[in-house]
Amino acid sequence: MRLIFRANNILEAHIVAGLLRSRDIDCFVGGHYLQGAVGDLPSTDFAHVFVDDNQYQNASMIIESYENNELPLND
Secondary structure: OEEEEEEOOHHHHHHHHHHHHHOOOOEEEEOHHHHHHOOOOOOOOOEEEEEOHHHHHHHHHHHHHHHOOOOOOOO
């Protein structure tokens, strides 16, 4: 699996993962247990989305559209 998206928080990571899954791209959200240490660690860069290597290119195009607010409302 490859890192495809660094989310601002675990909620955004799950939103992006849901977006990818809705387009039949398998993914994994990592960083759930790191949020418990936020008092001792910086509260950023712990929520990540990973995809299979063979789906990386399609996933990156979808995420680019998400980041640019270019996703169609009805797909």
